[in-house]
Amino acid sequence: MGEHRQGELFPSDETPWELDAQSITPVAHVVFPEAPFGPYSYRIPEELAGKLMPSMRVVVPLGKGDREITGYVFGVETAEHRPQALKSILRCCDEEALCSAQLIELVRWMSQYYLVPAGQVMEAVIPAGVRAGAGTRNQLLLRPTEIASDDAFLATLPPKQRQTLQQLILADEPLSGEQLRNLAQCSDGVIKKLRETGFIEAFTERVMAYEGDGKKGEVEGGMPPALTTDQRVALQTIFSALDSSEHSTILLHGVTGSGKTEVYMQAIERTIQFGKQTIVLVPEISLTPQTRSRFENRFRSVAVLHSNMSGPERNFQWRRIASGDVQVVVGPRSAIFAPVPQLGLVILDEEHEGSFKQDKIPRYHARDVAIHRTFLEKVPLVLGSATPSLETYYRAKTGKYKLVSLPRRILNRPMPEVRTIDLRVNRIDVNRSSLSQPLVQAMKKVLSEEDGQIILLLNRRGFSTRVQCPSCGLVLECPDCDLPLTFHRDGNKAMCHYCDYTISAPQQCPKCTHSGIRYSGLGTQRLELEVQAMFPDATLSRMDSDTMRKPGSHERTLADFRAGRTKILLGTQMIAKGLDFPNVLLVGVIQADTTLHFPDFRAGEKTFQLVTQVAGRTGRGERAGEVLVQTFSPEHPAIIAACQHDFLGYAAVELENRKPFGYPPFGYLARVIFRGEQQQDVEQFAESFVTRARGLVQKLGCKARVLGPSLPPIPKLRGSYRYHAMFLSDQPGALHSILQQLQANTKLPEGVLYLIDIDPIDML
Numbered sequence: 129m130g131e132h133r134q135g136e137l138f139p140s141d142e143t144p145w146e147l148d149a150q151s152i153t154p155v156a157h158v159v160f161p162e163a164p165f166g167p168y169s170y171r172i173p174e175e176l177a178g179k180l181m182p183s184m185r186v187v188v189p190l191g192k193g194d195r196e197i198t199g200y201v202f203g204v205e206t207a208e209h210r211p212q213a214l215k216s217i218l219r220c221c222d223e224e225a226l227c228s229a230q231l232i233e234l235v236r237w238m239s240q241y242y243l244v245p246a247g248q249v250m251e252a253v254i255p256a257g258v259r260a261g262a263g264t265r266n267q268l269l270l271r272p273t274e275i276a277s278d279d280a281f282l283a284t285l286p287p288k289q290r291q292t293l294q295q296l297i298l299a300d301e302p303l304s305g306e307q308l309r310n311l312a313q314c315s316d317g318v319i320k321k322l323r324e325t326g327f328i329e330a331f332t333e334r335v336m337a338y339e340g341d342g343k344k345g346e347v348e349g350g351m352p353p354a355l356t357t358d359q360r361v362a363l364q365t366i367f368s369a370l371d372s373s374e375h376s377t378i379l380l381h382g383v384t385g386s387g388k389t390e391v392y393m394q395a396i397e398r399t400i401q402f403g404k405q406t407i408v409l410v411p412e413i414s415l416t417p418q419t420r421s422r423f424e425n426r427f428r429s430v431a432v433l434h435s436n437m438s439g440p441e442r443n444f445q446w447r448r449i450a451s452g453d454v455q456v457v458v459g460p461r462s463a464i465f466a467p468v469p470q471l472g473l474v475i476l477d478e479e480h481e482g483s484f485k486q487d488k489i490p491r492y493h494a495r496d497v498a499i500h501r502t503f504l505e506k507v508p509l510v511l512g513s514a515t516p517s518l519e520t521y522y523r524a525k526t527g528k529y530k531l532v533s534l535p536r537r538i539l540n541r542p543m544p545e546v547r548t549i550d551l552r553v554n555r556i557d558v559n560r561s562s563l564s565q566p567l568v569q570a571m572k573k574v575l576s577e578e579d580g581q582i583i584l585l586l587n588r589r590g591f592s593t594r595v596q597c598p599s600c601g602l603v604l605e606c607p608d609c610d611l612p613l614t615f616h617r618d619g620n621k622a623m624c625h626y627c628d629y630t631i632s633a634p635q636q637c638p639k640c641t642h643s644g645i646r647y648s649g650l651g652t653q654r655l656e657l658e659v660q661a662m663f664p665d666a667t668l669s670r671m672d673s674d675t676m677r678k679p680g681s682h683e684r685t686l687a688d689f690r691a692g693r694t695k696i697l698l699g700t701q702m703i704a705k706g707l708d709f710p711n712v713l714l715v716g717v718i719q720a721d722t723t724l725h726f727p728d729f730r731a732g733e734k735t736f737q738l739v740t741q742v743a744g745r746t747g748r749g750e751r752a753g754e755v756l757v758q759t760f761s762p763e764h765p766a767i768i769a770a771c772q773h774d775f776l777g778y779a780a781v782e783l784e785n786r787k788p789f790g791y792p793p794f795g796y797l798a799r800v801i802f803r804g805e806q807q808q809d810v811e812q813f814a815e816s817f818v819t820r821a822r823g824l825v826q827k828l829g830c831k832a833r834v835l836g837p838s839l840p841p842i843p844k845l846r847g848s849y850r851y852h853a854m855f856l857s858d859q860p861g862a863l864h865s866i867l868q869q870l871q872a873n874t875k876l877p878e879g880v881l882y883l884i885d886i887d888p889i890d891m892l
């Protein structure tokens with residue numbers, strides 16, 4: 129039943145529908161998080177007329193059997209046509225809207241841009257804890273009735289009852305039975321009597337049971353530092369954007385340690401003066417106590433969101449934010465949906481970070497959602513980074529965004545000196561040692577002569593990345609992904625890093641029973657062992673997703689390092705970001721090549737970013753820092769540029785590389801991934817999908833290229849065979865027209881699935 133009229137759907141007016149004439153019928157458009165996704169139209173029953181708001185959940189009958197199913201109201205309007213043909217909404221599940229009309233508008237945009245049904249986007253925007261009303265309970269409340277306002281009646285009551293009722297009237301708000309008993313010093317019987325005689329009525333209301341963790345902003349006084357000239361110019365640009373009440377995007381390109389965060393803080397202060405709220409988006413990894421306290425010490429009311437919050441906690445924060453009580457929301461990508469009532473500014477720090485892109489449905493990029501939200505709400509967006517993504521940098525360079533730069537570190541502290549160590553010359557037997565002599569010497573000096581600290585980056589967790597039988601050559605692989613298993617020393621197990629398949633490490637080769645299995649390929653666990661053996665007196669901690677599983681371990685490790693209790697911090701990219709430790713005098717990159725030769729057009733860019741970011745962790749105090757980068761490709765432009773802190777030079781080279789291929793930022797990219805259990809079925813379906821796509825390109829006469837289908841770098845994952853195809857176009861909207869039509873007319877064969885990734889980051 130219902131109609132499917134994509135074009136004219138979803139009126140966005142905030143006012144609930146009002147019944148003003150007999151002849152027209154109020155209609156709600158309802159979307160569902162599961163197939164069929166809708167939108168379908170339903171008649172609004174009289175008792176809900178005027179109450180129903182977009183984003184509320186309703187139960188409706190669906191299909192021939194009138195199965196009851198819950199969906200989201202996505203729009204309400206009046207219809208004059210055949211209202212009798214419409215089924216009616218059965219009931220409404222929410223007393224108030226779950227989000228504002230503007231967020232609904234954002235959901236609609238996301239649905240169209242990412243080609244994901246609106247109902248599924250809704251589930252991503254409104255946290256599960258909020259939908260479930262986590263941490264709330266029903267409370268019975270008492271209020272005086274109308275006759276209670278009649279003094280003549282009141283005078284007829286016995287003294288205790290009269291006094292109790294007067295207390296309730298004076299309270300000026302509904303009270304619980306317990307509150308009234310305490311206030312009036314009366315018994316339950318007195319209240320019962322008043323209810324029976326109709327002076328007091330009771331009703332239920334849903335209230336928060338969860339009250340937060342009780343921390344209330346202790347603002348640390350103290351003057352903010354006097355800004356540098358560069359900071360002042362940057363701040364002025366943001367101020368004029370704030371004053372203009374218009375949307376604009378500003379790229380704050382500042383080297384590591386140039387004082388970007390201080391600029392954010394003062395921009396937030398201004399926003400607060402306007403009585404508005406700021407959303408600050410940071411990568412999950414940067415949600416350290418350090419970041420947290422920087423904001424909490426400065427502002428009265430900060431809500432810090434993170435991904436492992438409990439349902440009640442999330443619900444509590446969501447409602448606090450929605451009430452307008454929060455000045456600053458700090459959180460990872462999903463914080464872009466924070467229901468602040470008066471958005472004034474959005475700041476997205478470490479703009480280049482891949483974690484702003486969600487890797488499950490809806491595959492949105494928080495930066496692009498932020499651009500759209502700030503556009504809808506007419507406020508500025510500040511993107512900050514030392515190594516902006518080329519997409520963002522190109523738009524700033526071509527004038528679409530404003531560009532402000534902080535090219536120097538605070539107090540003119542020098543950028544650390546970066547040297548490469550050519551692993552081809554400084555040959556190290558990778559099976560015995562992963563540290564070259566120059567790195568070992570530098571570490572000795574820092575530890576014994578300078579009492580400094582060291583950060584070592586190795587972007588691979590586990591002990592060894594390859595388990596192989598030297599006799600028959602067998603490499604242990606994941607049966608579901610066909611990828612080599614990584615050996616983990618803790619628990620003596622071999623694991624697949626893509627699907628978590630785990631076996632205990634075999635003593636002998638499972639194929640030829642040879643007992644001398646060899647482990648090769650360096651992981652952080654082995655590095656840890658090696659460094660510890662070489663520097664037995666130095667305290668050390670390892671930070672990767674294996675050691676950081678337990679809640680609080682991240683904080684503890686960083687606190688120990690900050691306090692100097694550990695001298696060496698080694699780990700994966702986790703340690704490369706945002707940390708500010710003045711005593712770090714040496715950063716070692718163990719293998720800069722790990723990300724360099726990935727089959728991904730952004731491999732160079734990602735390597736450049738990682739090396740630059742980790743290099744930025746040193747020399748942040750009064751003493752200068754040094755960075756040593758071990759690599760097999762010292763002549764690679766990404767490595768050279770990272771060593772010279774030369775973002776602009778690198779960007780110029782990399783943009784030239786991408787231009788002929790029409791890769792972003794020169795064109796738009798979408799990736800379609802096909803998967804299924806039978807390789808042949810997947811291949812056939814992918815072929816037919818791509819053939820139809822090419823036909824559509826011709827028919828629509830748009831400029832677009834379809835590459836593939838081909839085997840992706842990971843051709844098998846979790847037991848599914850995979851193919852992929854790339855869609856490229858420099859015409860905005862072209863890919864959407866093609867993909868939308870394909871989506872609407874695709875019949876999936878049994879056992880095959882596909883997904884569309886707009887603006888993909890992950891190419892594996």
Ligand code: ADP
Nearest residue numbers: 353354355356382384385386387388389390538
């Ligand atoms: P970024 O975010 O660019 O890496 P930060 O904002 O963390 O840089 O600044 C680096 C350090 O310099 C911090 O310790 C910060 O408190 C300090 N700082 C920032 N601005 C100033 C300033 N104008 N004067 C003195 N110190 C400053």
Ligand code: ZN
Nearest residue numbers: 606609624627
């Ligand atoms: Zn696997």
